[in-house]
Amino acid sequence: MTRIHIFDTTLRDGEQSPGVALNHTQKIEIAHHLARLGVDVIEAGFPITSEGDFECVSRIAREVRGPVICGLARTARADIERAAQALETAQRSRIHVFTSASAVQIQHMLRKTPDEVLEASVRAVELARQFTDDVEFSGQDVMRADFDFVIRLYRAAIEAGATVINIPDTVGYGTPVEYGRLIARVRDEIVQGRPVEISTHCHDDLGMATANSLAAIENGATQVECTINGIGERAGNTSLEEVVMALHTRKDHYGAETGINTREIYRVSRLVSRLTGMPVPPNKAIVGDNAFAHESGIHQDGVLKHKETYEIMNAELVGREAAVMVMGKHSGRAAFRKALADLGYVSDGGVGDHGLNDEAINALFVRFKELADRKGQIYADDLRALVEAGSEITQT
Ligand code: KIV
Ligand code: ZN
16 A cells, blocks of 8 residues: 655645635644644745744744644745744754746746756755755646656756655646656656655646546655645645545555544634635535535435445544435435434334324425425424424314
């Protein structure tokens, strides 16, 4: 079984979500939860960007034990020295040096030649290695770059001492097949069995971040960069919970596992949503409100007979309550009966039992459908009201 390392960048790339700004206390709280979740690396921030970011990375480095604590730096000396200073007290630290790999970014943003970018990268990685023996290197926007240049750039970074090479699809442009092929090229042409880890970093502009990250794993990546709830620049980053649960649920396919304590996933998801003010869409995989809810009569009937008819993983496995039956107009008689039984209204046939019998349930089911047609979702209180009204009618 291949061990996949989870590099969480909720506090760095995740915080780059438009409109999100976390204060120190909130970031530290999230960092402690990430450690409890069992992530391997926490990218705590970008220390050169502000005094506040520097302070926060320093505090996380000092306080949070377990994961490697990572700080981001451009190839500039000042960035690397500042990151190293912020990470001084970490149990284990990593400096993440990044540049750009695509022609459009090199020409218009960095205003350098590719050779200058390569030379600056080599100098930066060598400098970072003076502070820590764990140095990650990234060239932004690889999927729109000339792949021959990408290979040359990463080969130079490894020779300069990079221990992790991260391949960012910065603008979410790649498809799983293309991205997977590039990772395989990196593995076969430059890593070639050396103790250098290949890392994936995908953005979700075309909704393919999780698929691309998994394709990378199939082609040799052993580190996945991701965020809680997939938050991040524009459409966000790869969702931690999606990759982790895909690997867990499809172990048979990927032959890989993570060190994540999956039962902590939901709690961290709620925390990040609350602190960032970014709601989780109801249909979001794993952590959305509807991710384990069954509405249609056919599905509810199936799940009541055998969970696996419509469930590929247990809600409890990600720290949620058992799957719920949403009562609405698509619900069938079996789910309606079960909901009434859960509320204590169904007769068990015992002596002196005043619960509802089959005939009464059938009569109520007709009224339930009428109500669901008008109201949409039906909650426990609606069911109670339905039963109470039914008994009043019977009594009068
Ligand atoms: O998306 C990106 O390219 C990044 C880099 C800093 C790794 O976030
Ligand atoms: Zn990114």
